[in-house]
Amino acid sequence: xxxxxxxxxxxxxxxxxxxxxxxxxxxxxxxxxxxxxxxxxxxxxxxxxxxxxxxxxxxxxxxxxxxxxxxxxxxxxxxxxxxxxxxxxxxxxxxxxxxxxxxxxxxxxxxxxxxxxxxxxxxxxxxxxxxxxxxxxxxxxxxxxxxxxxxxxxxxxxxxxxxxxxxxxxxxxxxxxxxxxxxxxxxxxxxxxxxxxxxxxxxxxxxxxxxxxxxxxxxxxxxxxxxxxxxxxxxxxxxxxxxxxxxxxxxxxxxxxxxxxxxxxxxxxxxxxxxxx
Amino acid sequence: xxxxxxxxxxxxxxxxxxxxxxxxxxxxxxxxxxxxxxxxxxxxxxxxxxxxxxxxxxxxxxxxxxxxxxxxxxxxxxxxxxxxxxxxxxxxxxxxxxxxxxxxxxxxxxxxxxxxxxxxxxxxxxxxxxxxxxxxxxxxxxxxxxxxxxxxxxxxxxxxxxxxxxxxxxxxxxxxxxxxxxxxxxxxxxxxxxxxxxxxxxxxxxxxxxxxxxxxxxxxxxxxxxxxxxxxxxxxxxxxxxxxxxxxxxxxxxxxxxxxxxxxxxxxxxxxxxxxxxxxxxx
Numbered sequence: 001x002x003x004x005x006x007x008x009x010x011x012x013x014x015x016x017x018x019x020x021x022x023x024x025x026x027x028x029x030x031x032x033x034x035x036x037x038x039x040x041x042x043x044x045x046x047x048x049x050x051x052x053x054x055x056x057x058x059x060x061x062x063x064x065x066x067x068x069x070x071x072x073x074x075x076x077x078x079x080x081x082x083x084x085x086x087x088x089x090x091x092x093x094x095x096x097x098x099x100x101x102x103x104x105x106x107x108x109x110x111x112x113x114x115x116x117x118x119x120x121x122x123x124x125x126x127x128x129x130x131x132x133x134x135x136x137x138x139x140x141x142x143x144x145x146x147x148x149x150x151x152x153x154x155x156x157x158x159x160x161x162x163x164x165x166x167x168x169x170x171x172x173x174x175x176x177x178x179x180x181x182x183x184x185x186x187x188x189x190x191x192x193x194x195x196x197x198x199x200x201x202x203x204x205x206x207x208x209x210x211x212x213x214x215x216x217x218x219x220x221x222x223x224x225x226x227x228x229x230x231x232x233x234x235x236x237x238x239x240x241x242x243x244x245x246x247x248x249x250x251x252x253x254x255x256x257x258x259x260x261x262x263x264x265x266x267x268x269x270x271x272x273x274x275x276x277x
Numbered sequence: 278x279x280x281x282x283x284x285x286x287x288x289x290x291x292x293x294x295x296x297x298x299x300x301x302x303x304x305x306x307x308x309x310x311x312x313x314x315x316x317x318x319x320x321x322x323x324x325x326x327x328x329x330x331x332x333x334x335x336x337x338x339x340x341x342x343x344x345x346x347x348x349x350x351x352x353x354x355x356x357x358x359x360x361x362x363x364x365x366x367x368x369x370x371x372x373x374x375x376x377x378x379x380x381x382x383x384x385x386x387x388x389x390x391x392x393x394x395x396x397x398x399x400x401x402x403x404x405x406x407x408x409x410x411x412x413x414x415x416x417x418x419x420x421x422x423x424x425x426x427x428x429x430x431x432x433x434x435x436x437x438x439x440x441x442x443x444x445x446x447x448x449x450x451x452x453x454x455x456x457x458x459x460x461x462x463x464x465x466x467x468x469x470x471x472x473x474x475x476x477x478x479x480x481x482x483x484x485x486x487x488x489x490x491x492x493x494x495x496x497x498x499x500x501x502x503x504x505x506x507x508x509x510x511x512x513x514x515x516x517x518x519x520x521x522x523x524x525x526x527x528x529x530x531x532x533x534x535x536x537x538x539x540x541x542x543x544x545x546x547x548x549x550x551x552x553x554x555x556x557x558x559x560x
Contacts, residue, residue, distance in 0.1 A: 081450065083446065083449070083450060086445070086446065086449055109452045109453075109454065110452070111452075112449070112450055112451065112452040113451070113452040116450065116451070117446075117450040119443055119446060119447065119450075121443060123441070123443035123444055123446070123447040124447075125444060125447065125448070125462050125466070126444075126465065126466045127465070135448070135451065135453075135461070135462075136451035136452065136453075138461075139448075139451065139452065139453045139457050139461065140451075140452055183447065186447075186451065187450070187451070190451060190452065
């Protein structure tokens, strides 16, 4: 496997022909672990939706969670920054360690600052573009040059050039893809170690999707990315590690290239070859 | 088949006509009232009406300056009681409340909304006037404030509920506490609707007469401070309209027009302020 610090820009067209043509593979074995999940059970009321999930998420990699609808991949993602706590009647068992620390013992505000999240549909606040990015900084009592930090975050989200002249316009004036990158910039502003992406491209057109995928590859050097996706080509294109979930259980979690070429479980094979799901 | 089709077309036209007629009736009722008010009120309006005190019985002329100020004071007091309690209660219902308790609260506010205004007046009379031993602006403001609570609660709740969950999640995921999320994201997003609800609420109590009859009572002179009986436009309209003097009737019309205009004006000003504040962020 080869390792590139700055992945070359690959066009979507080139990628779709062969999912691995331009895939940038990382030497996962050399990366330390960011998340260590052990024996995770998730209950919604009386219904259990995650069963004994054990998963290791390497730092500075892109980990993709794939699986059919309702398999629990979004639920799993949301436990990583304890977003499930905003929903009533949910219960979690097991341990989730972030850099060796149990997240359920952490202050939830501090945890969410370290573990940012981007949602399925762009959800900018009804504020100006600037205020959207500045929001996380303001509520966390950021002292320093707000404008510089906002600009930096917008640069990181590859949005600066498109919005630098309209920073004080409403975020709703942006296109869907721009809004989603704004949401990424908003999450990046507080400098998280981990970025959770919950099907970030499902509401976007292919061009916006390609931009966000390129963005993820660039972010990887400074950030651990976990992405839930329905799109297997996307998982194959961007991720270093992929986990296949089925009915609340992790069937298989391996380096992406292996998972897609030589799946060890027949269910994984059936899913990635499109026989169900 | 064609008969059936014709029948369907006929029913369609009939219902269309019926809805049209009902809309016309609804709108024309408002227009007739407005027109009538303007015709009768405008004739008796003059500068004196806004600047002079009422004249003693028998003399013509004079104005209702004290009642205009009195109404303003009562509404201010009522707003100080009704808006904070109503809005914060609405926030509770929309953001924090559990199932059973919220249901009970919602049900009681709806009941309170249905309580006849005269009963609210008696309540304020017992709670404020009797212990104080006299009528006062305070008592009137209290009665109107109670009347404002249910609509403020329910409209705030409804508009907050209309804000999508994804906005709240976006804020919480950045490490904001629930309260910060409400104050910095949810309420600002709903502020237009909430303000509209409150404006309607103010417009409603501005015209209330019954709760004021034995709380704020009335006054033919200025009533400085908050502790004395005070005149108000609705009570003046009531007193003047049933009086046997031609001149008083005309003044009652004028008072009605002024009351309506003031309510409209507050409404427009509030919307303008809101609009200019949100101007740069509007969609």
